[in-house]
Amino acid sequence: MTGGRWLVLNPLPFFVCKPIFRSEGFITVRQEYAKRLREKAGNLPLCPGVYIMKNSSGKVIYVGKSRALKNRVSQYFHDNNFNSKTDAMTHNVYDFDYIICETEMEALTLENSLIKLYRPRYNILLKDDKSYPYLVATLGEEYPRLIMSRKREAGKNKYYGPYSGANTVYSVISALRKTFGLPYCEKHFPKDKGKVKHCLYRRMGCIAPCEESVTAEEYRARFLEAISFLDGNEDDILSSLTEKMNYASENLMFEAAASYRDRIAAIKRLSEKQRVICSPDVDRDIIGWYAGDDISAICVFYVRSGKLIDSQSFLFSGGEIFDDAAICSFIYELYSVRDYIPREITLADEIAEEERQTAENWLREKAGTAVRLKISRRGELHKFCRTVKQNAETRADEYRKSSEQTEKSLARLASLCALEVLPERIEAFDISNYGNENITAGMVVFENAKPKKSEYRLYKIRTTDGQDDYGSMREALSRRLSHLSDDGAKAPDLILLDGGKNHVLVIQALMREMGINIPVLGMVKDEHHKTRALVSEYGEVSIAAEQAVFMLIYKIQEEVHRFTVSSMTRAKRKKEKTSVLEKIDGIGAAKAKALLSHFGGLAGVKKASAEELAAVKGITPETAERIITYFDKGERNKK
Known part of the structure; x- marks a missing residue:
């Protein structure tokens, strides 16, 4: 933020957690910390800024902002009427830093930057802040x-x-x-x-x-x-x-x-x-929310030209603090990645005037025009706001039920296969090939029974000769498992292989060599190439009578097969297109790639004129004529 003044104040020193005895009696380190935190908060300035709460390990667990740091932070360490989530956060605070800002707007911007940086446990977080289409x-x-x-x-x-x-x-x-x-x-x-x-x-x-x-x-x-x-x-x-x-x-x-x-x-x-929601010249977003102990939800309805065109729901875990400041932070995150902000945004419930005004000021600055952040209290719009809130509650309830069902399915899978931990993260592998070339291993990731596509991976097999399914699987798993020691790496609770008992034995031998102990199971198919059972080193585990488990394994097996085959097919087609161009005198791999990229594919290259072809870097007028002659000859041969 240009023109800003951010001052970071040093934290309290860290104390060893043990009882302290004083003449007035026996007190705990937790009580000592609470006292020190109250004193530190009482010395804060009455100016806008951001506060950063940390636990005993120094990890950031919450980031907030206020127009008056002293008043806001002091509230956390005195008797108050905060909800249980805020109490839980406060109980884990062992220190805090703070940053002084010149304006509330600057504090709001900095707060959200720090939330994205630290991803604190108790802040509500949007899972994806990519631009909207x-x-x-x-x-x-x-x-x-x-x-x-x-x-x-x-x-x-x-x-x-x-x-x-x-x-x-x-x-x-x-x-x-x-x-x-x-x-x-x-x-x-x-x-x-x-x-x-x-x-x-x-x-x-x-x-x-x-x-x-x-x-x-x-x-x-x-x-x-x-x-x-x-x-x-x-x-x-x-x-x-x-x-x-x-x-x-x-x-x-x-x-x-x-x-x-x-x-x-x-x-x-x-x-x-x-x-139809309102008059045809109105663009409006309506935001409603539901705050539960275990799950919270925000629902946004998008009205354009008076008609409801879309809606979006956001779910948050029960541990995240869901208060007026969180709603303000959500509004910032939601609209910071949007180019268009409607002139009116309606909230289905009241929030503190301080938070509403801060958010409205930021929206006005972002949009470059007047934006009203209003609260509907009566009339038809108020009735529709109730619908938005009901949608938020329904989404939370659906997620709650789905989570309960998922936990039961994973628990049953763990029981059937004698797993020591709930398989919350499952990684599945499959091999696909086209002859002896383009051998590809695909890995898909399921977290809490849902695909996590951002963590899917492809492994182009390099070391095996011909169609060696076991060798290909071993290479893929070796490369995957070698990254378990990377910073931030997640280890799977269960590995599933598209294969039988021999596949399992090969990978178990690999993990013994690497000193890794992760459960491995094979996904066995019937004669119709459909999921039939799981297999371990000791034999098959029937899942035919376990509908929830069967459907989960079936979904994983179909997904890893789809991902691997489609990726291999794309690679094959790309190579075929490139190899066609490489048959032309003067065209190598680099020029073929440049042509395909410039014209969006082989069809575009075929349609291009000599002048258009020669405009591509590295393509001379003579080479352009050879390209046209090559494809013209091919068309004549077809006839």
């Missing part, structure tokens, strides 16, 4: 498209969102394509214009811009209908289409009238899926 209408193009993008850039494009995830954006794009007859295919216009005489997708309602008979103006008019719908103008669209339908019918143009009728029906169906 937008639906983009590329109006600057002759043939505009609907695409997903995580960046909002200046220009002629029009942006909608942001949405809670890419899947939501793609589902909206799919619905608009189906409703308004926009292209489903991956063709690029006008480059691919006229290459198809009769488009197969026309039968599915596509306007078919690939056909010569459809002009750019006709396509753009249809595209703008979809954009107008996104803008909330479906009444105008329906009125216009109804007029056209009636005109066509009156003039005996029955095929055209039927087409208009079908489009009207499709738009009405799509419109019915969107709930």
Whole structure:
């Protein structure tokens, strides 16, 4: 923060935890610490800043901010009405640091930076702060498209969102394509214009811009209908289409009238899926929350042009402190990665005016325009806020039940397989190959029975000759287990192999050599290549009658197979594309890779002109002509 003044004050010295005897009686070190912490808090300045709570090991367990450090921090070490989570945190505090800031805004920014840095146990944490996706209408193009993008850039494009995830954006794009007859295919216009005489997708309602008979103006008019719908103008669209339908019918143009009728029906169906919340010119986010002892949840409803377009839920463990300051911190995290902030954000419950004002000021500065952070107390909006809160409670309840079921499944798995600990982290391995080449081992990770895709890994097998499944599995596990000593590395509670007893014995021998002791089981398949049982060094463990365990193992086995095979297939295709280009005189691996990267694949290279090819670094005009000649010859041979 430019212009800021951050002063870090030294912590208290660390004391050995043992009883202390004084004339006034026997006191504990904990009581001595509490007294010292109260004294230290009482000497804090009455100015904005951030405080950093630490446990007896010096680890940061909580970060907070305040407009008056002395008042806020002192509250923790006196009798108060804090909830049990705050009491639990305070009991573990053995010291604190603090940083003086010039303004509350600066304190809020610093607080969230420190939360991301230390990820303290008692702070609420969003699991992913990547940028949120937008639906983009590329109006600057002759043939505009609907695409997903995580960046909002200046220009002629029009942006909608942001949405809670890419899947939501793609589902909206799919619905608009189906409703308004926009292209489903991956063709690029006008480059691919006229290459198809009769488009197969026309039968599915596509306007078919690939056909010569459809002009750019006709396509753009249809595209703008979809954009107008996104803008909330479906009444105008329906009125216009109804007029056209009636005109066509009156003039005996029955095929055209039927087409208009079908489009009207499709738009009405799509419109019915969107709930109207307020007037059509209003963009608003509504935030509601539920605070439970074991699990808490925040739900955000996104209203654009008066309609509910998306929602998002965030879950937090029971150990995280969930108070007004936490809500303020959540608002900062949520909107710090968003390019668009609506003019109005409504909270479903009251929060302290100090926190509300701080968050509103930050939102205004981030958005560059006035933003109201309001609390709804009456009317229709207040009723809808109750719905948002109910959604938050429902999500928490669903997660609670799911967690209980997961724990039962893992406990039953541990019991069946005589595991000493609950297998909260499971790593599964599979081998896939294409002939004697592209042998690949895939590893998937499941934590608490859920896939953790950020920790999936691929191992290109280097040391085995031919299709040696055991040797390939041994190499993959050797490379994986060699990283257990890395800083921050997580060890699995259970390793699952896509294979039988011999696979298990090979990996157990490897772990004995490495001095590692982790349970290993094989996942056995039946003659239909479906999960049948688990196998240890002592024999098979039947899971057929254990539905919850069976479904978990089945899910893991299918996922590791999918991940490994799809990754190997992608690598094979990439190599094939590169090898095709390398057959051309003057093209090596580096130039082939540059061409594929520049044109987005082999199809793009084939379509490129000599001038476009020569624009790629390393490609001379002579080489460009050889590329065109090579692919032209290939097309003639096909004919």
